[in-house]
Amino acid sequence: MYRLEMQDVPATGTGRLDGLEVRADACALFIDIDGTLLDMAPTPDAVQVPPGLVATLTDLSDTFGGAVALITGRRVADADRFFAPLKLAVSGVHGAEARNGRDGGTALLAGLVPDGLTAAVRDVAKARPGILVEDKGSGLAVHYRNAPEQRTALKLELGRALGPWKGFAVRTGRKVIDIVPKAHSKATGLAWLMTLPEFQGRRPIMIGDDHGDEPAIRAAERLGGIGLTVAGEHFTPERADFMTPASVRCWLASLCPP
Numbered sequence: 174m175y176r177l178e179m180q181d182v183p184a185t186g187t188g189r190l191d192g193l194e195v196r197a198d199a200c201a202l203f204i205d206i207d208g209t210l211l212d213m214a215p216t217p218d219a220v221q222v223p224p225g226l227v228a229t230l231t232d233l234s235d236t237f238g239g240a241v242a243l244i245t246g247r248r249v250a251d252a253d254r255f256f257a258p259l260k261l262a263v264s265g266v267h268g269a270e271a272r273n274g275r276d277g278g279t280a281l282l283a284g285l286v287p288d289g290l291t292a293a294v295r296d297v298a299k300a301r302p303g304i305l306v307e308d309k310g311s312g313l314a315v316h317y318r319n320a321p322e323q324r325t326a327l328k329l330e331l332g333r334a335l336g337p338w339k340g341f342a343v344r345t346g347r348k349v350i351d352i353v354p355k356a357h358s359k360a361t362g363l364a365w366l367m368t369l370p371e372f373q374g375r376r377p378i379m380i381g382d383d384h385g386d387e388p389a390i391r392a393a394e395r396l397g398g399i400g401l402t403v404a405g406e407h408f409t410p411e412r413a414d415f416m417t418p419a420s421v422r423c424w425l426a427s428l429c430p431p
């Protein structure tokens with residue numbers, strides 16, 4: 174079993190964790206993957222799942238009656254690959270796809286990205302070395318981790334390329350620019366998951382590290398819940414509840430019975 178001692182948890186900035194009661198029979202957990210549950214890596218596929226984390230998440234899901242979900246910009250299939258054999262409830266591609274509860278089927282909540290838009294985005298990327306375009310079905314991710322200096326120009330050009338496709342929006346993340354259906358977000362993903370039987374009536378706790386997690390944090394708050402943040406490029410240590418993904422993992426492990 175993956176365990177850290179509580180003294181390994183760095184001091185938190187906001188005090189939101191102090192005295193926070195997380196009842197396993199009354200709360201639901203929503204956890205972003207990159208930069209929250211897993212440490213950031215140079216490429217999307219290079220992320221490492223620490224030994225024991227799958228066992229901790231399985232234990233956590235059992236403890237919370239299945240009310241533990243991943244909320245990510247990645248595809249549901251990616252989450253499955255990382256955490257196999259565990260299949261948690263997932264909101265993927267910024268709310269555009271979802272797994273219908275633990276071990277449930279995957280629902281596509283938005284249409285596929287039109288070929289013309291994919292081609293236009295690939296054209297923008299082709300002219301810039303080090304840029305990686307990832308096709309996520311209902312969305313596209315343009316990764317610039319290996320060419321961070323291109324961020325501003327890339328965002329501008331992608332905004333222009335998006336012109337004719339009014340149903341899509343550009344969303345910025347950590348070393349990634351996502352092209353996603355405008356009607357979907359991590360907030361709509363969280364709200365969709367909250368309608369599932371395992372989640373209904375529970376108090377949502379959303380944990381995230383990035384700009385794209387903010388709408389989901391606000392959605393959790395609107396539903397009577399709370400958002401917890403991880404320090405990084407988006408949240409400063411002063412604004413964050415956790416300093417690192419390791420401290421998130423440690424806290425999650427502490428919610429499981431000994």
Ligand SMILES: [Mg+2]
Nearest residue numbers: 205207208383
């Ligand atoms: Mg993240």
